[in-house]
Amino acid sequence: MASLEISALTKSFDGQEVLRGLDLSVGDGEFWALVGPSGCGKSVLLRNIAGLVTPDSGTIRLAGRDVTRLAPAERDIAMVFQSYALYPHLSVAGNLGIGLRQAGLSRADTAEAVRHVADLLGLGPLMNRLPQELSGGERQRVAIGRAIVRKPSLFLFDEPLSNLDAALRVHMRIEMADLHRRLGRTTIYVTHDQVEAMTLADRIVVMNAGRIEQTGRPMDVYHDPANMFVAGFIGSPRMNFLDAGRLGRPGRHVGIRPEHITVSRVSGAVSGTVDHIETLGSETNLLVRTAELGFVTVRLFGHQEFAANETVHLDFDRQRELYFDAAGQRLR
Amino acid sequence: MRIYALAVYLFLYIPIGIIALFSFNAGRHASQFQGFSTQWYGKALSNPFVMDAFQTSLTVALASAVLATLFGTMAALALQSVRGRLRLAFDALIYIAVMVPGIVIGIATLIALVTLFGWLNPILAAIWPFAAKAPQLSLGYGSLIAAHGLFAMALVIIIVRARMAGMDRSLIEASADLGATPWGTFRQVTLPQIFPGILAGFLLAFTFSFDDFIIAFFVAGSQTTLPVYVFSSIRRGVTPEINAIGTMVLAVSLLLLITAQAILQRGRKAE
Numbered sequence: 001m002a003s004l005e006i007s008a009l010t011k012s013f014d015g016q017e018v019l020r021g022l023d024l025s026v027g028d029g030e031f032w033a034l035v036g037p038s039g040c041g042k043s044v045l046l047r048n049i050a051g052l053v054t055p056d057s058g059t060i061r062l063a064g065r066d067v068t069r070l071a072p073a074e075r076d077i078a079m080v081f082q083s084y085a086l087y088p089h090l091s092v093a094g095n096l097g098i099g100l101r102q103a104g105l106s107r108a109d110t111a112e113a114v115r116h117v118a119d120l121l122g123l124g125p126l127m128n129r130l131p132q133e134l135s136g137g138e139r140q141r142v143a144i145g146r147a148i149v150r151k152p153s154l155f156l157f158d159e160p161l162s163n164l165d166a167a168l169r170v171h172m173r174i175e176m177a178d179l180h181r182r183l184g185r186t187t188i189y190v191t192h193d194q195v196e197a198m199t200l201a202d203r204i205v206v207m208n209a210g211r212i213e214q215t216g217r218p219m220d221v222y223h224d225p226a227n228m229f230v231a232g233f234i235g236s237p238r239m240n241f242l243d244a245g246r247l248g249r250p251g252r253h254v255g256i257r258p259e260h261i262t263v264s265r266v267s268g269a270v271s272g273t274v275d276h277i278e279t280l281g282s283e284t285n286l287l288v289r290t291a292e293l294g295f296v297t298v299r300l301f302g303h304q305e306f307a308a309n310e311t312v313h314l315d316f317d318r319q320r321e322l323y324f325d326a327a328g329q330r331l332r
Numbered sequence: 333m334r335i336y337a338l339a340v341y342l343f344l345y346i347p348i349g350i351i352a353l354f355s356f357n358a359g360r361h362a363s364q365f366q367g368f369s370t371q372w373y374g375k376a377l378s379n380p381f382v383m384d385a386f387q388t389s390l391t392v393a394l395a396s397a398v399l400a401t402l403f404g405t406m407a408a409l410a411l412q413s414v415r416g417r418l419r420l421a422f423d424a425l426i427y428i429a430v431m432v433p434g435i436v437i438g439i440a441t442l443i444a445l446v447t448l449f450g451w452l453n454p455i456l457a458a459i460w461p462f463a464a465k466a467p468q469l470s471l472g473y474g475s476l477i478a479a480h481g482l483f484a485m486a487l488v489i490i491i492v493r494a495r496m497a498g499m500d501r502s503l504i505e506a507s508a509d510l511g512a513t514p515w516g517t518f519r520q521v522t523l524p525q526i527f528p529g530i531l532a533g534f535l536l537a538f539t540f541s542f543d544d545f546i547i548a549f550f551v552a553g554s555q556t557t558l559p560v561y562v563f564s565s566i567r568r569g570v571t572p573e574i575n576a577i578g579t580m581v582l583a584v585s586l587l588l589l590i591t592a593q594a595i596l597q598r599g600r601k602a603e
Contacts, residue, residue, distance in 0.1 A: 014415060052505045073511035085506035089524065099510040146510070 002063045002076075002153030002186045003028045004049070009058035011044055018044045019055070020210040026203075031180050031187045033197035036207035037233070042190045043158060045207070049188060050079045050156050063153055073102075078147035079156040082163065084139045086131040092142050093118075093127040099150045117149040137168045144176075148183060155187040161196060169193075176200060194234055198222070206230045228328035231255045237285055242293045244323060247316075251323040251331045258285065258299035260320040268313025272296065274306050288312060348582065355575035372576040382577060385561035389542055392473065392557060396480035397538035403481075404488025404537075405530050409522075411489070412496060429486035438550035441479045445471060445551065471553025479551045480544060484537035491536065491596075495529030528595045535592040539585050 004026040011019040018041050026032050034042040047053040049060060051072035060068045067075045078099070086095050093114055100110040118124050121141045131139055140160065147155060160176075161169045177200055180187060191197050197204045198218040206213045206221060206229070213233075214226040225231035231239050235257055242254045262268075263286065272290035284304040288296045296314060306312070323331040355373070359366030376382050411422055449469045460466030499522075507517040545559035552560055558581060565574055 047505070050505075050509055052508060072508045077509070079506070079509045081502040081506055083500060083502045085500065085502040087503070087520070102511040102516070 004154060004186060004188070005059075005061040006045075006049070007059050009045070009048060009060065010056045011041075011048060011053065012056055018210050019048070021058070022210075022212055024205065024212070024215070026186060026188065029184045029186055030202045031189065031200060033189045033191055033201035033204045034207060035191055035194055035197045035204055035233070036213075038192060040207040041210040042207050046079075046156050046158055046188060046190050049154070050077055051075050052079075076153045077156060078150050078152040078154075079158065080143050080147050080160045082159040084131075084143040084163075086139060086142055086146075088131055091128050091130060092123060092134070095131065095142055096123075096145050096149050099146060103150070113149050117145045120148075121145045136164050137172065140164060140172060144179070148179070153186065155185050157187065157189040157191075159191055160189075162191070162193070169196075173199060194236065198234075204234075206233060208233075225255075225322065226330055228253060228255065228324045228330075231322060231324075231330075237297045237299060239322075240296050241324075242296070246292050249321065249323060252326040253324040253328070255322040255324060256316050256320060258297040259301075260317040261296065261298045262315045262317070263288075263298055263300060264313045264315065265310075266313065268315045270296075270314045270316075272312060272314065274308055274310045274312060277306050277308065279303060286312070288314060290314070351575045352579045352582070354572055355579040357572050357575075360572065372572040373580070376573045376576045376580070379573070381556075381561065382558075382573075385556045385558045388473075388555050389558040392476045392480060392548075392555075393538045393541040395473075395477045396484055396541045397534050399477065399481040400484035400488050400537040401530060401534040404485040404533060405492050405526075407485070408489045408492035408496065408526075411493065426486050426489050429483065430490065434544065434546035437479070437483060438547040441475070441547065442471075442550040445475050471551055472555050475551040475553065476548060476555060476557070479547050480541040481537075483547065484540050487536050487540065488530075488533035491533040492526055492529040495526045495596075499525050528598065532592040532596045535588045535595075539588045539592075542588075543581065543585055 004024070006022060006024040009019055009022040010017070022041075022045060024032075034045060036042050044053060048055050051067070051070060051074075055068065058068070059066055062075060062077070087098065090098065093111075096114045096117060097110045100113055101107075105113070114127075118127060121144065123138075123141055123145060126134065126138060126142075131142070134142065140163075144160070161172050164172060173196055180200070189196070189200060201218060203215060204218050204221055205215045208229050214221055214230045216224075221230060222234055225234065228241065232241065232255075237258045239255045239257050240261070242256065244251050244254045247254055270290050270293060272288040272293075274286055275289040275295065276287040278285040281303055283302070284300045284306070286298045286300070286306060288298055290296055298314065325331055354365065356368050356370065357365055358369035358371070411419065414422060449471075453468045456468065457466040503521050503525075504517055507521045508514075512520060543559065544557075545563060548557045548560050549563070556564075558577065562574055562577055562581075565571070
């Protein structure tokens, strides 16, 4: 049982509120992703959980135990850092084992545990190398190995894939999912990449300006956002926000995702001209300039040919429209 | 532009070059080169006054550099957790300590120490329980080491702090996360990373003290450091022996400065 309970957590730096009273309840074995724009407080929250930063008020309970004021080493938590933070003077084996050695494990037991993790992550042939002799992906694997070798109750990941190139990131994402399935440990994962959050997490937490905007399953957050911030932050290309009055809809703003708009060359509810085209092969994104609604982004599946300045007609899928009031809160 | 630059460099370095050249002069004249000889080096090194001054300089430089490095490093580490206005005030004080002319530091230190001794010596004499005369505080090794150490400490703080700025903070966090004690983290992570800065700071502090004339002139009391000896000798005319001493001091200082620079450069590349 290693659930994580956070209540009323606040933290200020130099008089600036970075966390404004956060509550979070993570079940045993769950994988949670914290997402939000940079400066939203997600990394600070992670550091509070790790014990690297002490909160001003509020409590953090891990497996029912209050760990708010405990030192990092006493919390039964392991963290993987964005920069990997490997000891430059220690070999891969040394880096993997140092946590266990410092916890007082014997040399033989440490070697055994390190070998086991090295097999799990395919690090066997690299054991005697120094971090500077490893590729980015290998360093990443060592950093993850250094965390899992300690068998903590809770894993913390701070943007672990952000320093990898795109192809490797996709590969490591699959490995992370596989690892979580095999180990089944409670995990908190900070990322600014919503694809990572959506594909890896059981639950995602969308943060903004030190507050939690919404918590939920990835698809619930995607289809049923609580407010305009979440609606705009999750999903790419970004959701269109249009003037409700001009469309004759309730509230102040109408939110509609680019894929929920259809394009016709013959007729539609709104007319406009194609301003910009992005052809990706698997999808085609159009930026359409309309007289009454401004710019509207439309996402079409597959490769579709359009010419710049071509006149097109748009139809909105009314079932999928979301309505927001002037304060950006969802109207249901 | 290039000619101007050349002129500036010539103006700066020709006098130094001439001192080095004439230190190898076979004759006595300071203005006339009469053949190559190392006799003046021999003379200087066998002069008991020179050797005495050299020993004083070495002792003071070593002691003040050790103290400056120790306290400068500790101050640099402590200043890391100071923020806001207090930090600004400390930064300003450190830079001022480096920028204030040596003569001001010399005079101020002299006045402060003499005033302090003026207060303390009667008290010391009054509470001294033995029949013999009470020991009295006076200028000498102690005041030299203190004055040089304080000034050099500011240098060490600046160098060590510059080194810390380039440090990977997450390594310190990782060390804490991996169960190291704060002392363990310092030993395994912080110290190896800032060590080049500490060593360079030590060498610069040593060089500063070894070369310093102005502050030493005011606070040395009855002691004579090498630069002070050179100054007092020059009043009786420049001899090739003085040139030889000057060249040796220059060589030692240059060697230490180049070593310090090389250490800082290598530390930077290792990252």
